[in-house]
Every structure is written in C-alpha cells, then in structure tokens.
Amino acid sequence: MASAQLRDTKRRINSVEATKKITRAMELIAASRIPKAQARVQGSKPYTAKLIEVIENVGAAGAADHKLLERREPKTVGLLIVSSDRGLAGAYASNIIRMAEVRIAELEREGKDVLLYTVGKKAQAYFRYRGYQIEQAYLGVTDTPGYGDARAVANVVMEHYAVGRIDALEAFYTQFVSALTQTPLQAELLPITPPEAGDDDESTAVSYSFEPSPEDILNRLLPRYVEAIVFNMLLEASASEHSARRRAMKAATDNAEELIRTLTVQANRARQAEITTAITEIVGGAEALADA
Amino acid sequence: MAKSFQVDVVSPEAIVWSGEAELVVARTSDGELGIMADHEPMMGALTTGAVSVQAESGERTSIGVHGGFIQVLNNQVTLITDRAEITEDHEAAQQVAKSLADEQVEASEDVVEP
Numbered sequence: 001m002a003s004a005q006l007r008d009t010k011r012r013i014n015s016v017e018a019t020k021k022i023t024r025a026m027e028l029i030a031a032s033r034i035p036k037a038q039a040r041v042q043g044s045k046p047y048t049a050k051l052i053e054v055i056e057n058v059g060a061a062g063a064a065d066h067k068l069l070e071r072r073e074p075k076t077v078g079l080l081i082v083s084s085d086r087g088l089a090g091a092y093a094s095n096i097i098r099m100a101e102v103r104i105a106e107l108e109r110e111g112k113d114v115l116l117y118t119v120g121k122k123a124q125a126y127f128r129y130r131g132y133q134i135e136q137a138y139l140g141v142t143d144t145p146g147y148g149d150a151r152a153v154a155n156v157v158m159e160h161y162a163v164g165r166i167d168a169l170e171a172f173y174t175q176f177v178s179a180l181t182q183t184p185l186q187a188e189l190l191p192i193t194p195p196e197a198g199d200d201d202e203s204t205a206v207s208y209s210f211e212p213s214p215e216d217i218l219n220r221l222l223p224r225y226v227e228a229i230v231f232n233m234l235l236e237a238s239a240s241e242h243s244a245r246r247r248a249m250k251a252a253t254d255n256a257e258e259l260i261r262t263l264t265v266q267a268n269r270a271r272q273a274e275i276t277t278a279i280t281e282i283v284g285g286a287e288a289l290a291d292a
Numbered sequence: 293m294a295k296s297f298q299v300d301v302v303s304p305e306a307i308v309w310s311g312e313a314e315l316v317v318a319r320t321s322d323g324e325l326g327i328m329a330d331h332e333p334m335m336g337a338l339t340t341g342a343v344s345v346q347a348e349s350g351e352r353t354s355i356g357v358h359g360g361f362i363q364v365l366n367n368q369v370t371l372i373t374d375r376a377e378i379t380e381d382h383e384a385a386q387q388v389a390k391s392l393a394d395e396q397v398e399a400s401e402d403v404v405e406p
Contacts, residue, residue: 040305043305043306043307044304044305046300046302046306046307047302047303047304047305047372050300050302050363050370050372051372053363053370054335054361054363054370054372057335057363057365058335147303147304147305147374147375150304207333208333208334208335208365209332209333209334209335210334210335210336211320211321211322211325211334211335211336211337212321212322212336212337214335216321216337217335217336217337217361220337220361221361224360224361224372224374227304228304231304
C-alpha cells in the first residue's frame with residue numbers, strides 16, 4: 001500500500017536528518033580544534049630547532065659519547081605507534097596501524113622480537129585483539145598532548161633502551177602536511193642519530209666553557225632531544241587526527257544531505273502515486289455509478 | 293648604556309621571551325650567573341628558579357624556569373627550558389618555578405598506564 005511506503009520514507013528522512021546534525025556538530029568541533037593544534041605544532045618548533053642547534057654545537061665541541069647514541073645489533077625492536085583514542089576519523093588510525101603491522105611482519109621475518117608502545121585506544125585495541133605483546137599503552141593523550149605526556153613516553157622508551165630491553169626504537173605517526181594532506185610516517189628514534197653540524201657552520205670551532213662538564217650537559221641534552229621529538233610527533237598526530245576527523249565528518253554530512261535529497265524525491269513520488277490512485281478510484285467509482 | 297644582545301627564552305610549547313637585552317641573570321647547576329654582552333661562549337644546565345632579563349629599555353622581566361639549558365654564543369643567549377612562565381617579580385618567579393616543577397612530577401605520574 002502506497003501510504004505505508006510514504007510513512008517509511010518519511011521516517012528514514014527524519015533519522016538521516018538526526019544523524020546529519022550529529023556529524024555536522026562533530027565536523028564543526030574538529031574544525032575548531034585544527035587551528036589550535038596547528039598553532040601548537042608551530043609553537044613547538046623553535047624549541048626543537050634551538051635544541052638541535054645546541055646539540056650540534058656540543059657535538060662539534062667534541063662530546064659525543066652517550067648510551068643513547070650507541071648503535072647495537074638489534075635483537076628486539078620497539079615500535080612506538082601513535083594512533084587515536086576515538087574513531088570517526090576516516091582511515092586515520094587504520095592507515096598508521098596498517099603501516100606498523102607491515103613493519104612488524106617484516107621484523108618478524110628477520111627473526112627479531114618486537115615490543116609495542118601504543119598511544120591511543122585504537123592501536124591498543126587492534127594489537128591486543130591480534131595477540132601482539134604490548135609493552136606500554138598510553139591513553140587519553142592524543143586530543144591535546146602536553147609536554148608531560150611526551151616526557152612520560154620518552155622516559156619509558158629511553159629507560160628500556162638503556163637497560164637493553166629494546167635495541168632500537170621506531171616511531172609511527174601521522175605528519176600534518178596541510179588540512180587536506182596527512183602522511184603516515186616511519187621514523188627511527190633510538191639510537192639517536194645526532195644532528196650533524198652543517199659544513200658551512202662557522203661556529204664549529206667554538207670552544208665553550210661548560211658548566212658543568214660536557215658529558216653532564218650531553219647527558220641532559222639527549223633525553224630532552226628525544227622528548228622534544230616525541231612531543232613534536234604527538235602534536236603532529238593530534239593536528240592530523242582533528243583534520244582527518246573533520247574531513248570524515250564533512251563527507252558524512254555531505255552523504256546525509258545527498259541521501260535526504262534522494263529520499264525526499266522518493267517520498268514525493270510515493271505521495272503523488274497515492275493521490276493518483278485515489279483519483280483513479282473516485283473516477284472509476286463515479287463512472288461505475290453513471291453506467292448503472 | 294650597556295651593549296645589548298639577542299636573548300631567546302623558549303619552552304617546548306612556545307617562545308616565552310625574545311628580544312634585545314642588556315643583562316641576563318640565571319641560575320645554573322654551578323651557581324648564579326650574570327651575562328652581559330660579549331660573554332664568552334658557554335653552555336650551562338639551568339636549575340629550577342627565577343631568571344631575570346633586563347631588556348634594552350631597562351625593563352626587567354622575571355621568568356620562572358624549571359630545568360633546561362643556557363647557551364651563550366656570539367652575543368646570542370638562548371635559554372632552552374622545560375617549563376617557563378613570565379611573572380611579576382622575582383619572588384613570584386621562584387614560586388612559579390617551584391610549582392612548575394611539582395606539576396611536572398604529577399603530570400608524568402598520571403599518564404603512564406600499564
């Protein structure tokens with residue numbers, strides 16, 4: 001019966017409209033967070049740049065011996081995987097997880113052990129479900145990562161590296177290129193590859209006075225460097241996540257609009273069919289009476 | 293008027309202070325340290341405490357600092373701090389520095405989950 005179809009279609013339109021309201025709200029929330037997250041990425045850059053400059057100078061002054069710099073044959077490789085706590089961000093989390101999983105398979109083929117450090121619920125849930133060994137999982141970090149979060153992550157991995165629990169650490173995170181492009185990246189974190197002083201650097205011959213000793217300074221500098229890099233990754237990932245979510249929610253909103261349009265046409269057609277049927281019935285009835 | 297030099301105070305989150313200054317007083321692990329223009333190249337580890345920067349205009353800024361490094365090179369002074377916050381005066385700076393240090397300990401304690 002036509003009126004039942006009309007009622008169903010109208011009910012669907014209402015439901016899609018309600019969904020659209022939600023996705024629209026999520027889109028706006030994500031959009032409002034992007035500039036802030038982006039500003040934080042920018043804000044962290046001077047610090048990292050200055051830190052690298054200082055490390056270059058210390059390295060040039062001849063202090064370059066530290067356990068975090070020491071390379072050893074990797075038997076156990078740690079993977080730091082930065083994903084998100086929440087879904088509804090398109091392929092954001094699965095892209096980075098897939099990339100990490102490929103690398104895990106590769107390492108296992110080479111006969112190496114793998115330890116996972118996950119940031120965000122998505123990576124934790126994925127790898128735990130598949131029976132991988134998760135050494136440490138961090139939750140509630142990705143929305144607005146603070147330096148303290150980065151420090152907590154960095155301290156654990158550096159500690160594990162120092163005691164030989166892992167022999168190398170690779171990080172997987174999403175780099176924020178622009179609001180439209182976010183690239184999943186793989187980066188080697190430990191051992192530290194010291195930033196090389198450029199050849200054109202006239203400051204290489206500087207003889208510093210160190211307060212305290214160069215070794216002490218380096219001992220404090222390198223952990224800061226790792227922290228700063230982890231912090232930078234978390235910030236990039238956070239900006240990427242908000243962008244990915246905004247885009248996913250925009251697509252969902254657009255789809256809902258499209259669906260509403262199609263359903264409205266359907267509803268109109270159903271209504272029209274109902275009217276036509278009614279008229280035909282009346283006319284048919286009237287003619288039957290006239291004939292009689 | 294004393295010669296001035298470039299000073300940058302950065303923290304992981306932002307540039308805290310940047311500009312020309314005549315005098316920087318900071319505390320390193322070896323003790324209090326005053327830096328004026330043409331200081332010899334130096335690298336030091338900062339401790340928790342107040343840093344005071346006297347700008348070219350004569351204006352003094354107190355900054356509460358927790359940990360980090362100070363680099364002096366070619367009349368460029370860079371303070372790379374873990375946490376830093378500009379405050380009204382020296383005492384406030386010291387207090388802020390202390391509270392920054394405490395906060396940090398707390399913050400790093402609650403994020404780690406097994």
